[in-house]
Amino acid sequence: MRNPFELEQRDPGSLARAGWLTDRSGNRLPTPLFQPVATSASLKTLDWADLEKIGYAHVLMNTYHLVVDPGSELIRRHGGVKAWSGWRGSVLTDSGGYQAFSLAARRSLKPDGVEFTDHLHGGRHLFSPEFTLRSQLNFGVDFAMPIDVCTGLPAERRRVIKDMRFTHDWLAEQVRIWPELVERSALPAALPPVLFGIAQGGLEEDLREQSIQLVAYSGVQAMAVGGLAVGEPREDFLRLTEFCGQRLPEERVHYLMGVGDPADLVFAVAMGFDMFDCVQPTRMARHGSAYTRQGRMQLKNSRFRDDPRPLDPKCRCMVCRRYSRSYLNHLIRTGEHSAARLLTWHNLAFYLDLMKRLRRLITGGSFGRRWRGIYAELNRRLPDDL
Amino acid sequence: MRNPFELEQRDPGSLARAGWLTDRSGNRLPTPLFQPVATSASLKTLDWADLEKIGYAHVLMNTYHLVVDPGSELIRRHGGVKAWSGWRGSVLTDSGGYQAFSLAARRSLKPDGVEFTDHLHGGRHLFSPEFTLRSQLNFGVDFAMPIDVCTGLPAERRRVIKDMRFTHDWLAEQVRIWPELVERSALPAALPPVLFGIAQGGLEEDLREQSIQLVAYSGVQAMAVGGLAVGEPREDFLRLTEFCGQRLPEERVHYLMGVGDPADLVFAVAMGFDMFDCVQPTRMARHGSAYTRQGRMQLKNSRFRDDPRPLDPKCRCMVCRRYSRSYLNHLIRTGEHSAARLLTWHNLAFYLDLMKRLRRLITGGSFGRRWRGIYAELNRRLPDDL
Numbered sequence: 001m002r003n004p005f006e007l008e009q010r011d012p013g014s015l016a017r018a019g020w021l022t023d024r025s026g027n028r029l030p031t032p033l034f035q036p037v038a039t040s041a042s043l044k045t046l047d048w049a050d051l052e053k054i055g056y057a058h059v060l061m062n063t064y065h066l067v068v069d070p071g072s073e074l075i076r077r078h079g080g081v082k083a084w085s086g087w088r089g090s091v092l093t094d095s096g097g098y099q100a101f102s103l104a105a106r107r108s109l110k111p112d113g114v115e116f117t118d119h120l121h122g123g124r125h126l127f128s129p130e131f132t133l134r135s136q137l138n139f140g141v142d143f144a145m146p147i148d149v150c151t152g153l154p155a156e157r158r159r160v161i162k163d164m165r166f167t168h169d170w171l172a173e174q175v176r177i178w179p180e181l182v183e184r185s186a187l188p189a190a191l192p193p194v195l196f197g198i199a200q201g202g203l204e205e206d207l208r209e210q211s212i213q214l215v216a217y218s219g220v221q222a223m224a225v226g227g228l229a230v231g232e233p234r235e236d237f238l239r240l241t242e243f244c245g246q247r248l249p250e251e252r253v254h255y256l257m258g259v260g261d262p263a264d265l266v267f268a269v270a271m272g273f274d275m276f277d278c279v280q281p282t283r284m285a286r287h288g289s290a291y292t293r294q295g296r297m298q299l300k301n302s303r304f305r306d307d308p309r310p311l312d313p314k315c316r317c318m319v320c321r322r323y324s325r326s327y328l329n330h331l332i333r334t335g336e337h338s339a340a341r342l343l344t345w346h347n348l349a350f351y352l353d354l355m356k357r358l359r360r361l362i363t364g365g366s367f368g369r370r371w372r373g374i375y376a377e378l379n380r381r382l383p384d385d386l
Numbered sequence: 387m388r389n390p391f392e393l394e395q396r397d398p399g400s401l402a403r404a405g406w407l408t409d410r411s412g413n414r415l416p417t418p419l420f421q422p423v424a425t426s427a428s429l430k431t432l433d434w435a436d437l438e439k440i441g442y443a444h445v446l447m448n449t450y451h452l453v454v455d456p457g458s459e460l461i462r463r464h465g466g467v468k469a470w471s472g473w474r475g476s477v478l479t480d481s482g483g484y485q486a487f488s489l490a491a492r493r494s495l496k497p498d499g500v501e502f503t504d505h506l507h508g509g510r511h512l513f514s515p516e517f518t519l520r521s522q523l524n525f526g527v528d529f530a531m532p533i534d535v536c537t538g539l540p541a542e543r544r545r546v547i548k549d550m551r552f553t554h555d556w557l558a559e560q561v562r563i564w565p566e567l568v569e570r571s572a573l574p575a576a577l578p579p580v581l582f583g584i585a586q587g588g589l590e591e592d593l594r595e596q597s598i599q600l601v602a603y604s605g606v607q608a609m610a611v612g613g614l615a616v617g618e619p620r621e622d623f624l625r626l627t628e629f630c631g632q633r634l635p636e637e638r639v640h641y642l643m644g645v646g647d648p649a650d651l652v653f654a655v656a657m658g659f660d661m662f663d664c665v666q667p668t669r670m671a672r673h674g675s676a677y678t679r680q681g682r683m684q685l686k687n688s689r690f691r692d693d694p695r696p697l698d699p700k701c702r703c704m705v706c707r708r709y710s711r712s713y714l715n716h717l718i719r720t721g722e723h724s725a726a727r728l729l730t731w732h733n734l735a736f737y738l739d740l741m742k743r744l745r746r747l748i749t750g751g752s753f754g755r756r757w758r759g760i761y762a763e764l765n766r767r768l769p770d771d772l
Contacts, residue, residue, distance in 0.1 A: 084710070330456050336428045338429075338431060342433060
């Protein structure tokens with residue numbers, strides 16, 4: 001299996017790293033990398049041209065959603081998810097296991113996969129190790145995730161162990177069948193796609209350590225940590241992010257799934273993580289919330305009705321260069337969908353800018369001295385917060 | 387009063403004309419001109435950067451909506467509706483009389499104006515001749531419309547006459563106070579704003595003729611025909627559009643309010659009209675309908691699920707260059723707001739392209755020979771129509 005990651009520089013004062021991730025076309029994505037979530041091959045409220053203008057060249061999509069609609073065979077017939085949807089950047093797909101548990105009805109965990117009834121058309125599906133990989137290869141993605149069991153928290157240790165066994169058994173099966181499935185895949189590219197491994201283990205440090213070791217030796221060259229940021233207390237999230245970050249093989253990419261708020265990202269980068277994805281910037285935008293250098297701002301608040309300033313006076317994004325808080329507040333108040341789009345645009349620009357800034361600090365050697373201050377600043381909440 | 391219109395060329399085979407309309411900044415807008423409707427200083431689903439990219443430099447906004455929210459004083463304090471909203475093109479505002487009748491509650495027609503309760507905040511308003519002009523001057527618009535009474539059809543002749551009296555009395559009043567209001571207006575520009583006059587008269591030819599004459603001699607230099615395309619039978623619409631088109635003073639701009647579908651525009655251009663506005667392209671987009679050279683297409687239809695072609699293979703807009711019918715159908719099916727935005731983008735690009743094409747035919751001298759064929763083609767409905 002191919003290792004898509006190249007380590008450029010280590011921060012001397014923390015576990016942070018700057019690096020590059022190479023997709024199937026040979027394009028290099030800078031890390032730390034935030035992946036916008038384009039669930040069903042569409043980033044809510046934006047189109048791909050918007051996303052390119054903001055500066056993104058990579059998105060995360062969900063296998064669950066794409067299998068449910070329009071189906072992986074249709075996408076394959078249209079030349080893969082990029083040709084079909086018009087997206088020209090690179091793509092990582094989640095395996096769909098998480099959504100099968102969080103969105104679907106009548107789900108059951110079986111030795112051969114997750115069986116469920118989908119939330120959209122009510123169809124019955126079995127997401128087996130082979131099915132999820134074949135689907136992702138039909139999509140022609142750059143980075144594929146294995147199906148796993150993301151244990152809901154809080155959970156008893158017994159449950160965590162049981163779920164972990166599924167995760168590990170399925171990973172072994174997926175590593176075994178991957179080369180032949182890739183071989184048979186109809187969508188060629190300059191480089192082969194990359195399969196990640198996902199470590200689970202709930203909030204138990206010894207189980208996390210076991211899982212990381214097992215994934216590290218499974219044959220995959222790209223490492224993800226799953227099952228955090230799923231509702232556990234913040235101190236547990238911080239503790240386990242640190243614990244896991246310290247134990248991941250250095251020469252591979254480290255993906256912390258489902259994370260997070262800007263402050264979380266700063267913390268996780270300091271703990272050695274390179275890749276992230278989260279619906280927060282896009283979901284909060286649809287609820288009227290904008291991220292700024294001083295914390296989060298709820299634009300619905302009537303105090304912005306007459307405020308001529310941009311969302312974040314230091315931001316250089318299209319929205320901040322053109323629109324005032326007063327006008328954005330008016331768009332929200334009058335129910336215009338474009339309000340959600342403009343806030344989504346700004347929030348994603350804010351995230352991209354944050355990742356660039358962190359990367360510069362790492363390559364400039366000052367990340368270790370600076371990250372705690374940035375973390376504290378971003379962790380503030382403005383008085384007009386939700 | 388300033389005449390903003392310059393006639394460039396008459397079509398030898400019809401009443402069609404190509405010309406130029408000059409806004410307050412001295413920018414020249416080509417006619418025939420379709421005005422996208424940006425009701426509350428926002429074009430539904432798009433932002434101004436989108437509209438500029440499509441190629442529009444002019445929009446119509448509604449005084450009713452802007453007075454109700456955020457109010458004309460707030461807009462004045464922020465330097466007018468352009469500075470406040472970030473729109474850099476030119477603006478015409480409807481007077482709000484039509485919306486007071488179609489949207490508001492507890493409305494009453496009084497000699498001094500239209501009194502109503504607004505649909506958004508439930509505030510009580512009196513749109514008097516002076517109030518509507520002052521509001522529009524507070525907005526800093528390029529083109530202002532007088533308050534009038536748009537008679538709902540069908541209507542008895544007696545009613546049409548009664549409404550027309552209000553329209554004419556108010557116009558006289560508005561022409562009288564206009565110079566002083568402009569003088570006192572706080573938002574200066576290279577050229578003074580232009581006040582239109584609106585001719586009414588229902589479906590009665592003799593009343594239409596009277597009203598046109600009265601407006602022509604009222605002192606305004608820009609002529610609008612209102613009260614058509616308000617639900618009357620199509621043959622009446624065509625008959626009266628032709629009747630009015632033949633009677634408008636040639637050296638002034640002719641604005642047919644609230645029109646229309648692509649085929650209607652071709653007909654009205656042939657009858658000598660220069661300016662139009664209509665919510666059709668944007669509203670139909672939000673209902674999943676796209677305009678094409680072969681008629682209208684309902685993208686929700688499952689026959690498009692697997693269709694790799696663009697909306698209109700001859701269209702060069704961003705949407706047609708990038709997205710397939712299959713992907714757009716998927717966006718609609720999965721409830722993504724971006725579907726409405728992309729269809730709105732295409733429909734407005736389609737309208738702009740149509741107006742450019744008509745203008746080229748006029749300046750090339752072949753409009754008179756060609757318009758009936760184009761009209762018939764656009765008037766077709768695809769089998770998968772709504």
